[in-house]
Amino acid sequence: MASSFLLRRRVSSLGVVSRSLHGNMEHRWLHLESRIEALVTLFGATRKFSSGTGTTKFDFTDLTCPHTWYPNARRKHRKVILHMGPTNSGKTHNALKQLQSSSSGIYCGPLRLLAWEVAKRLNKAKVPCDLITGQEREEVDGAKHKAVTVEMADVTSDYQCAVIDEIQMLGCRTRGFSFTRALLGISADELHLCGDPAAVPLIQEILRVTGDEVEVQFYERLSPLVPMKVPLGSFSNIQTGDCIVTFSRRDIYRLKRKIENGGKHRCSVVYGSLPPETRTRQATMFNDTSSDFDVLVASDAIGMGLNLNISRIIFSTMKKFDGIEMRDLMVPEIKQIAGRAGRYGSKFPVGKVTCIDAEDLPLLHSSLESPSPTLERAGLFPTFDLMHMYSRVHPTNSLHQILEHFLDNAKLSENYFIVDCEEMLKVAAVIDELPLGLHDKYLFCISPVDMGDEISSQGLTQFAQNYANKGIVRLREIFTPGTLQVPKTQTALKELESIHKVLDLYVWLSFRLEDSFPDHELASSQKAICNLLIEEFLERLGWQKPKARRLPSRARMNSLLSKDIRQHL
Numbered sequence: 321m322a323s324s325f326l327l328r329r330r331v332s333s334l335g336v337v338s339r340s341l342h343g344n345m346e347h348r349w350l351h352l353e354s355r356i357e358a359l360v361t362l363f364g365a366t367r368k369f370s371s372g373t374g375t376t377k378f379d380f381t382d383l384t385c386p387h388t389w390y391p392n393a394r395r396k397h398r399k400v401i402l403h404m405g406p407t408n409s410g411k412t413h414n415a416l417k418q419l420q421s422s423s424s425g426i427y428c429g430p431l432r433l434l435a436w437e438v439a440k441r442l443n444k445a446k447v448p449c450d451l452i453t454g455q456e457r458e459e460v461d462g463a464k465h466k467a468v469t470v471e472m473a474d475v476t477s478d479y480q481c482a483v484i485d486e487i488q489m490l491g492c493r494t495r496g497f498s499f500t501r502a503l504l505g506i507s508a509d510e511l512h513l514c515g516d517p518a519a520v521p522l523i524q525e526i527l528r529v530t531g532d533e534v535e536v537q538f539y540e541r542l543s544p545l546v547p548m549k550v551p552l553g554s555f556s557n558i559q560t561g562d563c564i565v566t567f568s569r570r571d572i573y574r575l576k577r578k579i580e581n582g583g584k585h586r587c588s589v590v591y592g593s594l595p596p597e598t599r600t601r602q603a604t605m606f607n608d609t610s611s612d613f614d615v616l617v618a619s620d621a622i623g624m625g626l627n628l629n630i631s632r633i634i635f636s637t638m639k640k641f642d643g644i645e646m647r648d649l650m651v652p653e654i655k656q657i658a659g660r661a662g663r664y665g666s667k668f669p670v671g672k673v674t675c676i677d678a679e680d681l682p683l684l685h686s687s688l689e690s691p692s693p694t695l696e697r698a699g700l701f702p703t704f705d706l707m708h709m710y711s712r713v714h715p716t717n718s719l720h721q722i723l724e725h726f727l728d729n730a731k732l733s734e735n736y737f738i739v740d741c742e743e744m745l746k747v748a749a750v751i752d753e754l755p756l757g758l759h760d761k762y763l764f765c766i767s768p769v770d771m772g773d774e775i776s777s778q779g780l781t782q783f784a785q786n787y788a789n790k791g792i793v794r795l796r797e798i799f800t801p802g803t804l805q806v807p808k809t810q811t812a813l814k815e816l817e818s819i820h821k822v823l824d825l826y827v828w829l830s831f832r833l834e835d836s837f838p839d840h841e842l843a844s845s846q847k848a849i850c851n852l853l854i855e856e857f858l859e860r861l862g863w864q865k866p867k868a869r870r871l872p873s874r875a876r877m878n879s880l881l882s883k884d885i886r887q888h889l
């Protein structure tokens with residue numbers, strides 16, 4: 321499988337970027353320069369800015385007034401409606417009703433899956449809606465509505481209505497700043513925020529300086545959630561509609577096999593590094609009562625985003641490795657996951673929740689009874705414009721140095737924290753070696769690369785090197801179509817998931833540097849093939865009823881793929 325990607329760690333000679341190949345960038349730079357001048361004006365006439373002499377009185381690291389970064393939104397008197405309540409209480413449903421009946425609008429969600437679902441819902445209701453995520457642009461004729469992932473929220477257009485879902489994520493250590501940006505920056509007459517009541521005081525405090533009108537609506541759960549007094553005990557007690565929650569992929573596959581070996585149930589799986597398309601299809605199979613897949617084994621990736629017909633959530637553990645240490649699950653995590661059981665309107669109107677081991681029950685019960693701790697601060701990150709202005713005054717600084725400077729010196733009001741940008745720093749350390757402009761470097765830094773994944777990080781390095789050297793990155797230079805296979809082991813599966821991440825990264829870059837990453841179609845079709853091969857692996861794994869295999873793998877794939885994609889097989 322690894323031979324599919326000829327990833328090289330180093331390219332010996334670094335060429336000079338061909339400007340002609342970057343023609344489309346020139347226009348963007350001119351536009352950026354004028355925006356920067358406008359920003360300098362906006363930040364106050366009393367502060368002096370001089371890029372020519374290298375002296376300035378402008379404090380770029382003063383981030384105490386982030387609401388002033390968004391003049392469009394500040395010109396509006398926004399009506400902000402907070403829909404606050406537990407999971408499954410109809411918050412998003414009600415906000416979407418407003419969006420649907422507005423003349424123009426935008427939905428911003430934390431996940432691609434949520435944006436897909438909203439675009440589908442609006443289009444079905446005959447409200448044309450574009451879908452825009454980092455990796456998708458599906459434009460619908462006449463659309464005045466958009467469903468986007470929060471990072472893609474547009475803060476330059478005007479909307480009648482906007483929705484930001486799962487707004488409590490503004491406290492997220494890494495992605496919080498995107499929610500803060502949407503909250504402060506979206507220019508809409510009506511802004512609907514859906515989420516956990518723990519975010520209410522902070523949002524009210526943040527919006528105190530914007531002049532917006534704020535109204536809070538509290539919601540109750542639409543269906544009961546019953547914490548069980550008894551643990552699952554034996555696996556023979558697993559029933560149709562159960563969802564077993566665990567946090568490592570190894571445990572997910574171990575539990576799937578264990579349950580399927582019992583001979584009574586088949587398991588769909590959902591976890592973070594599965595491609596989103598595969599996650600959706602696994603969820604669809606679980607929801608479909610006519611399929612064999614009646615039990616779900618999942619990580620906390622089900623906490624948000626998927627509509628699942630779960631009867632009972634069963635925690636296999638109440639501990640999780642958070643990248644640094646094994647720790648107990650926190651109250652909001654437990655409530656978010658447990659709340660998935662008993663979705664309103666599904667065939668399981670009462671949700672139940674328990675653990676495999678009796679010793680975990682006290683933590684489960686106490687957490688479900690506790691309110692989530694109040695959010696204290698929202699994530700913030702300097703805009704690219706600020707970093708660019710700083711770099712004009714300190715032209716020798718690398719992006720890594722610029723980022724570190726902002727991290728070390730940022731001045732913040734008490735409502736904000738600077739988000740963790742470890743991942744960006746890792747990319748910057750690689751990219752700073754290349755002859756690229758600041759904007760290009762920044763683009764690679766904010767790309768959806770997983771630097772903890774060796775194949776994914778090597779993919780990024782090679783894309784950046786080829787881009788810097790030649791100005792054009794052909795997918796075939798590092799990837800040989802036709803070599804992907806159904807994985808036979810979990811190691812091979814993990815590798816295929818990583819290859820999917822690299823292809824996803826290519827697609828992401830192709831939307832931003834269209835001329836330099838021209839193989840958008842090929843990358844998309846190879847991604848689709850990865851999804852099918854991963855699904856084929858999942859179907860082959862574990863116990864199977866004799867009738868379970870419907871079609872031989874190649875025939876099934878051909879039946880699902882378009883002619884365009886089949887030619888790459």
Ligand SMILES: Nc1ncnc2c1ncn2[C@@H]1O[C@H](COP(=O)(O)OP(=O)(O)OP(=O)(O)O)[C@@H](O)[C@H]1O
Pocket residue numbers: 405406407408409410411412413414514542627663664665
């Ligand atoms: N008034 C309603 N009529 C019909 N269905 C509804 C209504 N309100 C909510 N639902 C359905 O109930 C389910 C839960 O609603 P919704 O997704 O809005 O909850 P939520 O509070 O946003 O939950 P979460 O915290 O999980 O995001 C959805 O399937 C939704 O379509």
Ligand SMILES: [Mg+2]
Pocket residue numbers: 411412413485514
């Ligand atoms: Mg919701």
